[in-house]
Amino acid sequence: MATFYYGGQAVIEGVMMRGRHQATVVVRTPEGSLRSRTELLPDTLYRSRIARVPFVRGLVVLWEMLILGTKLMLFSAGVQARISQDKEISSRLVATMILFSLSVVVLLFFVGPLLIARAGTHLAGSSLWSNLEEGVVRLGLFIVYLLLIGRMGRMRRVFQYHGAEHKTVNAYEAGAPLSPESVQGFSTTHIRCGTAFLLWLVVLSILVFALLGHPPLLVGVLSRIVLVPLIAAVSYEILRFGARFYHLTPVRLALQPGLWLQKLTTREPTDDQVEVAIAALLPVLAADGVLIAAPKTSPSLAQPQYGALR
Numbered sequence: 595m596a597t598f599y600y601g602g603q604a605v606i607e608g609v610m611m612r613g614r615h616q617a618t619v620v621v622r623t624p625e626g627s628l629r630s631r632t633e634l635l636p637d638t639l640y641r642s643r644i645a646r647v648p649f650v651r652g653l654v655v656l657w658e659m660l661i662l663g664t665k666l667m668l669f670s671a672g673v674q675a676r677i678s679q680d681k682e683i684s685s686r687l688v689a690t691m692i693l694f695s696l697s698v699v700v701l702l703f704f705v706g707p708l709l710i711a712r713a714g715t716h717l718a719g720s721s722l723w724s725n726l727e728e729g730v731v732r733l734g735l736f737i738v739y740l741l742l743i744g745r746m747g748r749m750r751r752v753f754q755y756h757g758a759e760h761k762t763v764n765a766y767e768a769g770a771p772l773s774p775e776s777v778q779g780f781s782t783t784h785i786r787c788g789t790a791f792l793l794w795l796v797v798l799s800i801l802v803f804a805l806l807g808h809p810p811l812l813v814g815v816l817s818r819i820v821l822v823p824l825i826a827a828v829s830y831e832i833l834r835f836g837a838r839f840y841h842l843t844p845v846r847l848a849l850q851p852g853l854w855l856q857k858l859t860t861r862e863p864t865d866d867q868v869e870v871a872i873a874a875l876l877p878v879l880a881a882d883g884v885l886i887a888a889p890k891t892s893p894s895l896a897q898p899q900y901g902a903l904r
Contacts, residue, residue: 598882599837600763601786602874603663604755605670606748609871610663611759613878619666620874621673622866628873631669633662652830653823664691702739704799704818707731712811724808729800736796740789740858750861757782758863758871760856766879772872772886774865782860785840786833789859790852794829795822 602611608621618632636658645651665688711728743749764780765772802825806817836849863871879886 599786599834600766600875600878601784602759602763603788604752604759605667606674606752607755607870608670608673609755609759609762609867609874610666611762611871611874611878612659612662613882615881616878617662617666618874618877619669620870621670622870623673624676628870629673630873630877631666632877633665635662648831649827652827656826656830660692661688664688664695700819700822703732703735703796704822705815707735708811708814708818712814725804725806726800728803729796732799733796736792737855737858740855744858753859754861754863755867755870757860758867759874760784760787760860761863761868762871762875766875766886772876774868774872777868777872778863778865782862783853783856785849785853786837787852787856787859789856790849791826791829791833793852793855794832795826798825798828 598614600611600613602609602617604610605619605621607623608619610617610619612635614635616632616634618630620628620630623629645654665683668683668687668691707728710731711724744753758777760782761777761780762772763784765777768780770776770780799822802821803817806814808814809817836845839845840849876886
């Protein structure tokens with residue numbers, strides 16, 4: 595069986611972990627207990643032939659994770675707001691959130707830098723320098739964005755849960771016991787992190803858009819929208835390649851900037867936050883037939899909810 599890479603994401607006061615068959619999110623309630631929700635992953639996407647085709651698999655998984663991540667983020671927000679979770683999360687609400695988020699990302703990080711670069715074309719002197727200027731602006735906006743949201747109180751806690759997610763996956767991949775004491779000894783950075791993926795997306799976009807020269811503004815805007823999924827697919831393959839060959843020095847050096855950037859999106863977690871990450875990973879491993887003893891100190895969970903992705 596091919597190597598499977600477990601991973602997830604931080605949500606509001608919680609962590610989501612994804613495996614071969616399901617994704618489970620565990621959230622700490624305002625009262626201090628834990629609530630969980632499990633989403634079964636569709637066979638047609640995660641275990642079909644198309645899910646194993648290079649470049650295509652990146653688009654499939656990234657799109658599905660966008661839907662799944664949004665859905666479980668809404669669940670975590672509902673838990674904190676003490677909203678009843680008895681009903682299925684509306685597909686229309688999920689679609690609206692995704693459309694809004696993608697629109698903001700494309701406008702802020704792709705169309706915006708293009709317009710800024712075009713405004714300064716007379717200073718750049720050539721289309722190549724104009725495209726490089728666009729890339730520098732895009733990278734700068736990305737870093738400033740991470741710095742700013744990292745100063746928000748709520749996001750600092752999300753970044754702590756992000757660190758807890760990384761520590762837990764690192765501990766599992768190292769074969770260490772999944773207990774808070776053991777997991778806390780691992781790093782808050784991980785080579786397959788979404789932050790590293792976004793960095794590769796930005797860097798590759800500089801190279802790709804530089805090759806396009808200086809097309810009319812409308813064509814330039816459309817190219818930024820149309821080519822982003824393709825660049826994302828390539829970025830996904832780079833991370834998979836890096837995870838497989840990280841033992842090679844050139845690969846480690848190439849991936850190091852992504853690890854540095856994660857210092858902006860992770861914080862050292864508390865033991866309670868690590869407990870949440872462990873509680874999210876254990877049922878995912880169990881669903882895949884991976885037998886790991888649950889730590890004795892893990893708090894009990896509320897009854898999991900199962901919902902089909904729509």
